[in-house]
Amino acid sequence: MLSTSTIGFPRIGSQRQMKVSLERFWKGGASEKELLDTLNEVENEAWSVQKGIQSVGLDSTLYDHVLDTAFWLGAVPNRFQHLSGLQQYFAMARGAEGKPALDMSKLFDTNYHFLVPELEPDTFPLKPNFELVLSKVQRGQALLGKDAAVPILVGPITFVSLARGSVPAAKSLPQILPVYEKLVQEMGKLGVKSIQIHEPILVTSAGASLKDSFLAAYNTLAAAASRCGIAELNLVTYYDDLEEEVYRWAVQLPVSAVQLDFLGVVGATVSNRNLEWVEKYGWPEGKKLIAGVVDGRSVWADLEGHACWILHRLLTKVSSTSLVVSSSTPLQHLPFSLDNEPAGRVPAALQPRLAFAVQKVAEIVAAATAASGNKQQAAGRHLPLDADYGYGEKDFSRPEPYSARRNKQIAMPPFPTTTIGSFPQTKEVRAARAAFRAGKTTQAEYERAIASHIGMAVGVQEALGLDVLVHGEAERTDMVEFFGQMLEGFHFTFNGWVQSYGSRYVRPPIIVSDVKFLQPMTTIEYKIAQSLTSRPMKGMLTGPVTVLNWSFPRKDISRKAQALQLAGALRQEVAALEATGCRVVQVDEPALREGLPLKTTRHAAYLRWAVDAFRLTTSVASPATQVVTHLCYSDFQDIMQAINEMDADVLTIENSRSGNEMVTALAESGYTRDVGPGVYDVHSPQVPPVDFVKAKIKSFMDSGILAGQPDRLWVNPDCGLKTRAWPETIAALRNMVQAAEECRKELVPGWKPQQPAGISGGQKCCC
Structure with missing residues (x-):
């Protein structure tokens, strides 16, 4: 042989x-x-x-x-x-x-x-x-x-x-x-x-x-x-x-x-x-x-x-x-x-x-x-099928351009503060999930446990003074697995762990058939969280390209076809969140760039359908709904045009380890939408000092991005806080908020603290 x-x-x-x-x-x-x-x-x-x-x-x-x-x-x-x-x-x-x-x-x-x-x-x-x-x-x-x-x-x-x-x-x-x-x-x-x-x-x-x-x-x-x-x-x-x-x-x-x-x-x-x-x-x-x-x-x-x-x-x-x-x-x-x-x-x-x-x-x-041996295999490999799902041009565009819709969205103070989505997954959170999966607790008991963890996350954020809150994602083991379990077309393993980095392992779902929306996936947790605060609460979704790139895809149809199927399903979730009163929807695409082909001659085709998938997901949002996206772990300079074409209202990015490379690239490209570069590294247990975060914020202003408009420069961590412990999370966020408040006083002439941010245009949060 x-x-x-x-x-x-x-x-x-x-x-x-x-x-x-x-x-x-x-x-x-x-x-x-x-x-x-x-x-x-x-x-x-x-x-x-x-x-x-x-x-x-x-x-x-x-x-x-x-x-x-x-x-x-x-x-x-x-x-x-x-x-x-x-x-x-x-x-x-x-x-x-x-x-x-x-x-x-x-x-x-x-x-x-x-x-x-x-x-x-x-x-x-x-x-x-x-x-x-x-x-x-x-x-x-x-x-x-x-x-x-x-x-x-x-x-x-x-x-x-x-x-x-x-x-x-x-x-x-x-x-x-x-x-x-x-x-x-x-x-x-x-x-x-x-x-x-x-x-x-x-x-x-x-x-x-x-x-x-x-x-x-x-x-x-x-x-x-x-x-x-x-x-x-x-x-x-x-x-x-x-x-x-x-x-x-x-x-x-x-x-x-x-x-x-x-x-x-x-x-x-x-x-x-x-x-x-x-x-x-x-x-x-x-x-x-x-x-x-x-x-x-x-x-x-x-x-x-x-x-x-x-x-x-x-x-x-x-x-x-x-x-x-x-x-x-x-x-x-x-x-x-x-x-x-x-x-x-x-x-x-x-x-x-x-x-x-x-x-x-x-x-x-x-x-x-x-x-x-002598046995000749007859079958070669066939390229996967592509498909057209019947979407029209209007399905890939927001109802109004960014310049028209921005003033209809939530009003923010200078250097608005937020987080990327997840909060610490404690032993108690994991135990509650494990007990429910093992049949040791009822659905009602599990939901009460999750509601309690949501309440803690919201309470911590309010006490710290964050401007736009998240519910903390206590119900989610993984940002892709959670949605795959709610959609038709996925298989999930029990021990299918794969190394993402260091001790961070993931269980990628396997796409086995056409992906379809079954019922709202995030509205219950959103409504619980928003009922606890008058501050804006984000609805949190994982984008279609990230779900695809962090799953094992089918081999019988193209990745483009699978991305558009996912986008069609997630589009319905955006509409469901809006129907509950949500006015800030975050659609994370941290894996957007990693799907980029290794040959530059193939980039344009990939980026075209990747951007289309994001826009198909988010175009259903009304002009008054702020669409946020998050990108991380990659070099983005070569996809700046695609980032712009995504047409998100706010772009948050991993930045703290990268020496402001992405901030500089955005500034040089003339990027015009709100930006939230990460001010500290969530993958390290180190708590950033206030002066460190202030220096980061000032460096963003000095970069010339958005002409230094402080109400359009968001202050947030690099990524989600799932892998961190509560003490270091609270300490880091406290310093982050304090740094933002001090920068408001030092860098914004005449700034005076106001009431916590809410929904603009006379709209009220869903409480």
Whole structure:
């Protein structure tokens, strides 16, 4: 049979062991040794599952693999260089001593967040520390043997491409390469036979400009591997196909093998072209092709035998001794195993159609076995269907332009304060939900418990003096799961956890059929919350593109078609909220940019239907209803036009870790609608001082955005507060509100405190 390889596996443990251990460690309830013991346990579990694979990628992390790379390189920001060991590692991840953590962003077009390396002049010279990475290699070799245990490294060019800072890639790469060389040499001393170097940057449009960098880097690394007896240096790409010209030079790089993704994005209407390039240009003699033919980020099983069909096509150009079977991407984007679902949880008709990470490993072996035989698979892969749902032009536009509707909406003081939506999910909240799901409490008892938590959230906000309130989302386990459970067309797993970042895991729903609105989903909680205050209360929805991008989509119809189905359903929820008296509706789209194709030539088509989906959702709102949206975890400079075309009345954004990059971009683009840049980082337990928040607010004014109009600059945290504890939440919001109040006095001539904000135009809140 053909050889097999894996390039990554879920790093969280079958029972989320890493999450439990990390959070105990952070709270002081576990020692460093106990944390590392859990890491070893999770590694052994994952690697043991892959024992039938010839080359197993040694994938594991305490928090994030890009952070791991910065750590072993010694690319540590100056503010953390006085620390060492795991104290330094987690300070980079979470912040410490009042100093901000590394920025967080989405990894290419996935829902995984990585920590953005910082490359500044004071980062150099690097102070490498190979202890964690080399000890991982030794553990893998002990379990799997030296032939099968293959270290994984984030490639040097991908690393510098993902990094930020004043030292450009052209200057940082020559300083980083010697550290990679040294690590390769150290791995050679351990008897390593093969190394995977992951360079997904090659599949982006930037790949075309990186030829010289790749040639220089891989000539250096290949020579280092040869000197220390490492037989194979494997270049691994994934998340999309290579551009034609990139393919032609990338396969000629001085490496033993190149991995290509032959599948691309589920639901994309543009075909992956890597197979076309192999058939058109052939494959270099003596070089291995690692074929990513088992879908690494789709939960759908390959019932059609598409992997085997691709392999048979490839075998006409590549010898069987040079063809290796693998997944299209690392399997970290999938739940651990379908076997972890309780009996009867998955409908009988759906069960055979699904495959999680453990099952995908079996698919790799099955495809390698089947392709080695003479059975020709007849069915190729068909592009997903698109659809037109009969919406007209008016369905995608608000009744009046922003300039006409703004004065009809709620009146606000200068620097109005609000939050992004969620409040701490305490043990009590989770216990109430668990008891209800287990049938230990009645519907009425559960609703009373949720109403009590809503009352607390509203009371805290009123006491702190926030201007626009939220109900806190105590009833929601997850901002996507909640809506999926209320709509037709979704399946939900019990143990289908996937790492989002660090110890933050999510259970993406699976879209299994057409999505349809059944009944109002958020109006009960909204009415409870609004009845407790005269201040404006937001109705809180997750946008259609985010629901799509944070779910496992269907593969039989296009992502565009699924987004419009979701928009049509959420549109009815906006109307239902308005009918209850809601005059501020927030439709969050934090995942808008992460769905952006990795090729710039495909951006326009995606953004067109993504913006259409948002506008279809919100266009039903009356001019007097303020539509808010929230974007986070991404770089938005290249989608400014799309953000403007969304036509939201208020845009709130993640900002605190990004050095006002987005604020500057909005100012330079002439953005005209209200903006709420985040003033503090919700992913860190650090409480921002009042002066810190004031400095942030003043920096927004200095940026020139909205000509410094204080009533149009909102003051809010970066994101929701779900993962924070109540004491730090209250302390941070108290400082935020105080900072806004002091800025009103200092920056707005003649400002005098007034009554709490309410609904303008003579309208009353629904109480």
